Amino acid sequence: MTATLSASKPSDTRHSVQEDVFAVVIATAMISFAVMLLRQAGVMTGGTAGIALYLHYTFAVPFGAAFFMLNLPFYYLALRRMGRVFTFKTFCAVGLVAFFSDRHALFIHIDQLQPLYAALVGNALLGVGFLMLFRHKASLGGVNILALYIQDRYGIKAGWLQMGVDISVLLASLTFISLPVLGVSVLGAVLLNFIIAQNHRADRYSA
Known part of the structure; x- marks a missing residue:
C-alpha cells in the first residue's frame, strides 16, 4: 500500500493548466x-x-516597459537551463506584471503612504507572489531565473543569493533616495528574501 501511494503522489500533486493560469494571474x-x-x-x-x-x-x-525590456536577455538562460514550459510561464508572468503595474493607478490613488509601511507590506506581498510563481514552475525572470538555476544546480538557497543582489541594487539607489528611505528599503528586501528562503524549499513542496 505504501509503495502504491508513493508511486501515485507525483501525478496527484502536479498542477493542471487551469491551476497554473489562475496562479500566474493572481x-x-x-x-x-x-x-x-x-x-x-x-x-x-x-x-x-x-x-x-x-x-x-x-x-x-x-x-x-523598463521591466519587460530588462528581462529579455535572461530568457535564453531560462530556455537552455529551465526548459520551454518554465520559460513560457515566466515570459507570461513578466508580461502581466509589466501590464498590470501601469494600470493600477487607473483604479486607485493613495494620497499618503508611509515608507516603512509600504516597504514591509509591499515586500511581503512580493514574497507571497514570488512563492506562487515558483511553485507553479515560473518566475519573474532576471535575477529570479539565475537564483533558481543556481539553487537547483548547486543547492544554494534562491533567497540568499537574491538578497545579495538586492542589497547591491539598493546601495546604488543612494544617488536619489535618502538614507532613511534606503534603510526601510533594505529592511523590506531582507523581509522579502527571508520569506523566500524560509518557504521555497524543494524538500517541502513538489508539484
Missing part, C-alpha cells in the same frame, strides 16, 4: 500591486524590479 496582480505601493512611497526594491524602478525614478521611464 500572483502577477499581487506583485504589480506591491510595486505600486513601493512606487507611491518612493521606496526601492532589488533585483530586476529594482533596476526598473531605478530607471523609473531617474529617467521617468514607465516601470512596465
Whole structure:
C-alpha cells in the first residue's frame, strides 16, 4: 500500500493548466500591486524590479516597459537551463506584471503612504507572489531565473543569493533616495528574501 501511494503522489500533486493560469494571474496582480505601493512611497526594491524602478525614478521611464525590456536577455538562460514550459510561464508572468503595474493607478490613488509601511507590506506581498510563481514552475525572470538555476544546480538557497543582489541594487539607489528611505528599503528586501528562503524549499513542496 505504501509503495502504491508513493508511486501515485507525483501525478496527484502536479498542477493542471487551469491551476497554473489562475496562479500566474493572481500572483502577477499581487506583485504589480506591491510595486505600486513601493512606487507611491518612493521606496526601492532589488533585483530586476529594482533596476526598473531605478530607471523609473531617474529617467521617468514607465516601470512596465523598463521591466519587460530588462528581462529579455535572461530568457535564453531560462530556455537552455529551465526548459520551454518554465520559460513560457515566466515570459507570461513578466508580461502581466509589466501590464498590470501601469494600470493600477487607473483604479486607485493613495494620497499618503508611509515608507516603512509600504516597504514591509509591499515586500511581503512580493514574497507571497514570488512563492506562487515558483511553485507553479515560473518566475519573474532576471535575477529570479539565475537564483533558481543556481539553487537547483548547486543547492544554494534562491533567497540568499537574491538578497545579495538586492542589497547591491539598493546601495546604488543612494544617488536619489535618502538614507532613511534606503534603510526601510533594505529592511523590506531582507523581509522579502527571508520569506523566500524560509518557504521555497524543494524538500517541502513538489508539484
